[in-house]
Every structure is written in structure tokens, then in C-alpha cells.
Amino acid sequence: MPKTYHSVRLEKERCRGCTTCLKRCPTEAIRVWDGRAHILDERCIDCGECINVCPYHAKVATTDALSSISRFPYRIALPAPTLYGQFRGVACIDDILTGLLHLGFDAVFEVARGADIVSKAIMDALRHKTLPKPLISAACPAIVRLIQVRFPDLIDHIVDIRQPMEVAALVAKREFCQANDVPEDQVGCFFITPCPAKVTAIRNPIGHELSALDGAISILEIYGMLSAKIRKPMPTEKLATSTLFGVGWAKGGGECAALHAENSLAVGGIEHVIRVLEEMENNKLSDLEYFEGQACIGGCVGGALTFENSYIAKNAIRKLMAPMPDLSPDVAVDTKYLRNYPLYNTLPILPSSIMRLDEDIGEAMRKLEQIETITKTLPGYDCGACGSPTCHALAEDMALGFAGEMDCIHKLKGRLQDMAQQMLEISHTPRTPRAK
Amino acid sequence: MSGIREVFPVEAGGFTTAGEASATIKQILKKLGVDAGVVRRVAVASYEVELNLIIHSLGGELLLHVDDHRVRITSQDRGPGIPDIDLAMREGYSTASEDARSLGFGAGMGLPNMKRNADQFAITSDPGVGTCIQMDFNI
Known part of the structure; x- marks a missing residue:
């Protein structure tokens, strides 16, 4: 499939990786990965909402000079x-x-x-x-x-x-x-x-x-x-x-x-x-x-x-x-x-299939179930720190293979605490004195 | 195969959350890639049934069940039940309260609208116990 053209794009150097645009995008078309926003081409509708809200003017539009x-x-x-x-x-x-x-x-x-x-x-x-x-x-x-x-x-x-x-x-x-x-x-x-x-x-x-x-x-x-x-x-x-x-x-x-x-x-x-x-x-x-x-x-x-x-x-x-x-x-x-004049449309307006999880309905149901299961394990803060706009969106990204569990900083923190506890336990292992 | 099953509790008089259950159902069906025309009919019927629970019932729940050949919406409530179902199915007949009418509901189109949009429609009611509506939409 050819890459879709978009006027809205990111000025990488200006982006600080904040979550402002992430939270405002009406089609959940933005992810913040490695400290920079990324626009998911197939989802973006070029509405310009991100350009309006970006505090660092990192979202811009390509136009002709x-x-x-x-x-x-x-x-x-x-x-x-x-x-x-x-x-x-x-x-x-x-x-x-x-x-x-x-x-x-x-x-x-x-x-x-x-x-x-x-x-x-x-x-x-x-x-x-x-x-x-x-x-x-x-x-x-x-x-x-x-x-x-x-x-x-x-x-x-x-x-x-x-x-x-x-x-x-x-x-x-x-x-x-x-x-x-x-x-x-x-x-x-x-x-x-x-x-x-x-x-x-x-x-x-x-x-x-x-x-x-x-x-x-x-x-x-x-x-x-x-x-x-x-x-x-x-x-x-x-x-x-x-x-x-x-x-x-x-x-x-x-x-x-x-x-x-x-x-x-x-x-x-x-x-x-x-x-x-x-x-x-x-x-x-x-x-x-x-x-x-x-x-x-x-x-x-x-x-x-x-x-x-x-x-x-x-x-x-x-x-x-x-x-x-x-x-x-x-x-x-x-x-x-x-x-x-040719005022009337000559081509049909086609539905986009980007919202569907899979072409096969059985497979889509399997993914949906997986998303619901993952969502229940996430904290539900919708903080955006993972780079996905909501916990549910992260669950979807995880099910589709774009993100991992440890992208959630709250899960990561819990995991680190567990590991610290385990390390503490390991270091405190009592030694039984050797029999003479 | 078992498919997708979801339960949505609906509160009596809960106008602040009105439409949320049917909106979520719609969202799920779109993610599953169910045909747009079917989604539209499910949306209309599930919104009507959700509003019915809010306006007329003492509370209940909506159940969504999707497998690879049909979408089933089941509504179950805790009363008061419908004494005369044939009368209730008539277009224009409504027992909605003044409160509900002042919000623009109570046109008496709810049940007929559900029946028109579903491929299969079944309603049973036990006065004093509750009403159960089951609607199937072929995929």
C-alpha cells in the first residue's frame, strides 16, 4: 500500500515528548516513542488539532512557499x-x-x-x-x-x-x-x-x-x-x-x-x-x-x-x-x-478499515479479548507516560505487538520494587553454620 | 466458538451515563470489523433498549454476545415488567414519565424501533419481576 500523504508533520528537534498532542488527537493517531511524538499515518486525518495545542510548535504543516x-x-x-x-x-x-x-x-x-x-x-x-x-x-x-x-x-x-x-x-x-x-x-x-x-x-x-x-x-x-x-x-x-x-x-x-x-x-x-x-x-x-x-x-x-x-x-x-x-x-x-463543470464526485468515498483489529473476525475477537484482559492489569490512570494516549490504547498496542508491558511506568515501578525486595531477600539469606 | 461476551449494568434514572453502554457496544463492533450497516442497526437498537432501561425499569443490564455469524443484544431488568406487550409494541404508545418526556423521550417508538432494526426480536415480560428482550443481528 502506498504511504498516505499528510500535510501535518513533526519537527523532531522541537518535540520534547510531552503528552499534550497525544491526549488531544481525536483518532488516537499519535504515539510518543523514545521521547518523540510519532504520527500513525493511516489514522491521521490532518485536522490540525495537534498543531493548535503543541506548546513547543513541533507540529507543523507542509505547505507551498x-x-x-x-x-x-x-x-x-x-x-x-x-x-x-x-x-x-x-x-x-x-x-x-x-x-x-x-x-x-x-x-x-x-x-x-x-x-x-x-x-x-x-x-x-x-x-x-x-x-x-x-x-x-x-x-x-x-x-x-x-x-x-x-x-x-x-x-x-x-x-x-x-x-x-x-x-x-x-x-x-x-x-x-x-x-x-x-x-x-x-x-x-x-x-x-x-x-x-x-x-x-x-x-x-x-x-x-x-x-x-x-x-x-x-x-x-x-x-x-x-x-x-x-x-x-x-x-x-x-x-x-x-x-x-x-x-x-x-x-x-x-x-x-x-x-x-x-x-x-x-x-x-x-x-x-x-x-x-x-x-x-x-x-x-x-x-x-x-x-x-x-x-x-x-x-x-x-x-x-x-x-x-x-x-x-x-x-x-x-x-x-x-x-x-x-x-x-x-x-x-x-x-x-x-x-x-464537473462539480460532482466521480469516485466513491471509501471507509477506512484502520479501526478494525483484524481482517478475520475470529482473529479480531481473539485480539479484543486479549486487549480486555491486558486492560484489567493496567492502572487506568490514562497518564500517557507510556506513549499511548490511554491505558486501553496501550493494551491495544500491546496486543498488536507495538508496545510491551514495561512501557507502563507504574507496572515498571511495581516490578522494580519486587526486584529490590528479592535482592534484599537474597542478600539476607541466613547462613547455617557448618557442622564441625 | 465462544466469541465475545460483555456485560453492561444500566442504572434506573441514570441519565448522566445514558448512551455509554450502547456507545461502547458500537465501538467494539467497529473494532471487530462488523459490517457498517449492521453496526448502524445494532447502534440504533441498543441505544433504544439502554434508554428503556433508564426510563422505565428499576435497573438491569445489557449483554453483548458476538460470534462469527451474529451479534446478540440481551436486555434484562428487575421490573416492573410490561402488563400488555402487544400494546407496548404499538407505535406511539408510551408510559414514560413527565420527567422523561421533558427530556425528549417517550415518543413510543422505542420497542417498534428495536424490532425494525433487529433481524430477530423476542420479548418476554413478567409483571412485578422484569422484562427480557433479545435481539439478534446476522453478520
Whole structure:
């Protein structure tokens, strides 16, 4: 099996082997072995939770450098609407988009416009198709992967329409090539990303083969340069064309608002999303029409590669949206976009089998029994000192052969005490005097 | 072969731990690699039966038994029992207390929902003694 690509990775020198990320990973994808964190590739969903919590900034995301755009003669910037909330005192979106042109891009295309098109396509699906309820948003790739790993029985609830960034790239490239009469391979589309999950989704798309994007540059990477450009007085070009609802996708609940879905639920923060998905598995939410779950608190504005605090960013976006006309994407987007572009998934979203203990159910039962037996011998402190997130996870690692009993420091301490006692006893062995 | 056997005690009125037993059952089945559709049906039915124990019974336990061809969920409680099972099996019929209804329970869908999701469903009840529900799901 090919090694899965991940944007989230470890800077070894910075890691102190503490247990912060270990305890917070929602898929138990981290182990601390030999004083360093290790990411279990098959389990990682690139949610960025570890990047957010690491006190030593040892967890980082691989993204493209701004300089990498030079490998294309023509470059288009595709900013996530989250970018708009990163700057204080900016009165209009055009200032930010114009600033991007000054960073070396030939054109900008708002991912918010992609969100408008996707909104219309979802509204169309909700109206005309018989779909499982609730329909689950596919906007957050970390949540889609979470479902593949932990909730495979909910896969058929996921929206089968590509993400706004993909749709934006498809439209941006074609429109640019037609307007400027250049071949498509001369044009590079670069997503300005708020999070590592999107970077991974570009390298390893879910639901379709190749990404329409050629790279992803983090908001943090361009933040400094872009804010300097924005602050300088310059003639602003009229570039923003999306609706306020497309922009709103940056905030948690923005997608539901764009869909004008009354009977919807928006949840931010991966732990909360997990709880709600559990309810959904129990059929407790089948009266709901739409579910928008996002790994980050506050939605994309809470992404690990953003600069501004998520609440402040959310407020900034709200202010930018306020003067925009209240025009629904359903009305604003021409239906030709739904017909002329490959918006829909062409590949099935497959369940991940990583949670299962063995391919053979009999063997899996044997391992499960072994895990339960081992768990009973462990102290149940869930301290993480062994390098596994909980005692139960250590028991699982032991049963699968990745860890040993003495990795538990409490067991080790007990063993050492026993050995010390035995040594004491040996050294005190009374000698019977030799008979004369 | 003997397979997996687990017992989950469920307390009467224990809303703080409501759903934990069925969540653990779900987790176990996923680890065993049981088909996602079956896991879903077991999840729905075991959650309903767990809530039934909390709301209606004087306490009891859920038993999980998995072998290589089926998942069996057995619920046993200590009363009060169901006087008229046919009536209780009717959709919309409920004897849930005001307290339980105020929490959104008591729609009278519990038993019918269990029966719909299980491949085999059996219920016996002895008023004053207790109720036993056995549900089988083919793997």
C-alpha cells in the first residue's frame, strides 16, 4: 500500500515528548516513542488539532512557499474567504484581493465564488434528489476523513459535490485561459489555505481523482507581506464578485446560512462533531435536513494556519458582509456553472478499515479479548507516560505487538520494587553454620 | 466458538451515563470489523433498549454476545415488567414519565424501533419481576 500523504508533520528537534498532542488527537493517531511524538499515518486525518495545542510548535504543516508560484508563467490566487477576516481595519474585500495581485499573482479568483456555486448545487440536490437525512457537508476534509475512519456507516450521508476550492479552481483556470488565450498547463492555481486538512485534500482528493489546484500556500506564509501591501495606499481594483453567503462559508454556520436550510445544524470543534455524529449513528437526528460539521472551533476561521484569533476573525468577516446585498447563491449563480463543470464526485468515498483489529473476525475477537484482559492489569490512570494516549490504547498496542508491558511506568515501578525486595531477600539469606 | 461476551449494568434514572453502554457496544463492533450497516442497526437498537432501561425499569443490564455469524443484544431488568406487550409494541404508545418526556423521550417508538432494526426480536415480560428482550443481528 502506498504511504498516505499528510500535510501535518513533526519537527523532531522541537518535540520534547510531552503528552499534550497525544491526549488531544481525536483518532488516537499519535504515539510518543523514545521521547518523540510519532504520527500513525493511516489514522491521521490532518485536522490540525495537534498543531493548535503543541506548546513547543513541533507540529507543523507542509505547505507551498510563495516562491513556488514562479514555476508557472501565469498564476492565479484563490483565497479562502477566511483570509478576509485576518486584517484589522480593512473596509472592503477588494483591498485584500488587490493586495494579492501585488504579491506576484496575475489574477485572483475568490473561493467564496466557488462556495456560491457549491451552495447552489447543494440546494438543487436538496430540492430534487432523495437523499439520506441529514445530508452531511463535505466542506471540511478533516470531518470527511473522520467519518471514513470512525463513522463509516455515515459515508452515504456525505454531500457528493466537490469542495468550493476545487470548483473555484476549475472555473478560474478555464475562464482565465479563455480570456487570455493561453493553454491550461501554463496556468497555476494556488489556494490560500487556512488549514492543513485542505492541503492534504489537494494532494489526496477524496471523491475525485486529480485536484484542479496546483498548490496551497498558508495564510500565515503571506500574512506579513500581504498586510504590508494592504496598508500602503494603492488604487483598489474591483475584483470581488461573490455573494455575502459565499464569504460567510468562512464562519461556522455559514454554509447552512448560504443554503437557506432552516432545518440544519452547524457544529464546530472536532470533539463536538464526534458527539453529534454518535447521535446521528443512533438515528437521533433523522429529522434534520443538513449537518455542517467543522473540525475547528468557529469554522475555517479557527484553522491552524490562520493568524487572527478565530472570534476576532469571525467578527471582521461579519462586518465585511454587512454592507453586501442580501442575494442568495441560488439566484446569483447562473445554472450554466452546474452544467458546464464537473462539480460532482466521480469516485466513491471509501471507509477506512484502520479501526478494525483484524481482517478475520475470529482473529479480531481473539485480539479484543486479549486487549480486555491486558486492560484489567493496567492502572487506568490514562497518564500517557507510556506513549499511548490511554491505558486501553496501550493494551491495544500491546496486543498488536507495538508496545510491551514495561512501557507502563507504574507496572515498571511495581516490578522494580519486587526486584529490590528479592535482592534484599537474597542478600539476607541466613547462613547455617557448618557442622564441625 | 465462544466469541465475545460483555456485560453492561444500566442504572434506573441514570441519565448522566445514558448512551455509554450502547456507545461502547458500537465501538467494539467497529473494532471487530462488523459490517457498517449492521453496526448502524445494532447502534440504533441498543441505544433504544439502554434508554428503556433508564426510563422505565428499576435497573438491569445489557449483554453483548458476538460470534462469527451474529451479534446478540440481551436486555434484562428487575421490573416492573410490561402488563400488555402487544400494546407496548404499538407505535406511539408510551408510559414514560413527565420527567422523561421533558427530556425528549417517550415518543413510543422505542420497542417498534428495536424490532425494525433487529433481524430477530423476542420479548418476554413478567409483571412485578422484569422484562427480557433479545435481539439478534446476522453478520
